[in-house]
Amino acid sequence: MKKHLPSPPVDDRRFHDIVAVLVSIPAGTVVAYGEVARDAGHSRQSRLVGRILSMWSDELDLPWWRVVTANGRLVPGHEVEQARLLAAEGVQCRTGRVAGVRRDRA
DNA sequence: TGCATGACTCGAG
DNA sequence: CCTCGAGCCATGC
Numbered sequence: 001m002k003k004h005l006p007s008p009p010v011d012d013r014r015f016h017d018i019v020a021v022l023v024s025i026p027a028g029t030v031v032a033y034g035e036v037a038r039d040a041g042h043s044r045q046s047r048l049v050g051r052i053l054s055m056w057s058d059e060l061d062l063p064w065w066r067v068v069t070a071n072g073r074l075v076p077g078h079e080v081e082q083a084r085l086l087a088a089e090g091v092q093c094r095t096g097r098v099a100g101v102r103r104d105r106a
Numbered sequence: 107t108g109c110a111t112g113a114c115t116c117g118a119g
Numbered sequence: 120c121c122t123c124g125a126g127c128c129a130t131g132c
Contacts, residue, residue, distance in 0.1 A: 032114085032115090033113080033114050033115085034114065034115060037114085044114095045114090046114040046115065047112065047113090047114050047115095048114095049113085049114080050112070050113040050114060051112070051113075052113095053113060054112080054113050055113095057113090064113080067113080068113095069113085069114065069115080070114075070115055070116080071115085071116095074113095075113050076113065077113080078113075
């Protein structure tokens with residue numbers, strides 16, 4: 001059962017910071033959840049990044065496909081979709097994996 | 107207040 | 120390559 005949107009996170013600074021980092025990810029670049037959290041100033045809230053993407057990625061038009069796990073693993077259940085989107089930006093992928101999980105460079 | 111869950115991460119087996 | 124366990128933070132019942 002999917003959970004609908006909880007209270008509006010617009011008042012939450014952590015949320016705002018993480019979203020800001022997400023939208024600032026250049027096309028053709030893949031980053032890890034932990035990297036996003038660290039960039040936003042919240043090194044331990046990698047899970048929060050995942051939750052934000054899972055719940056509001058579409059609502060806020062966030063580039064969730066540019067976010068992978070620290071292991072280079074694509075999002076479980078969306079591997080094909082994500083791989084397709086990344087390929088469209090020039091990021092080569094393997095079965096559920098990204099070819100080179102460079103944090104800052106494509 | 108406590109426990110379970112999750113698009114996480116790391117280390118070990 | 121895969122699974123498990125411990126740690127981390129936020130949310131919901």
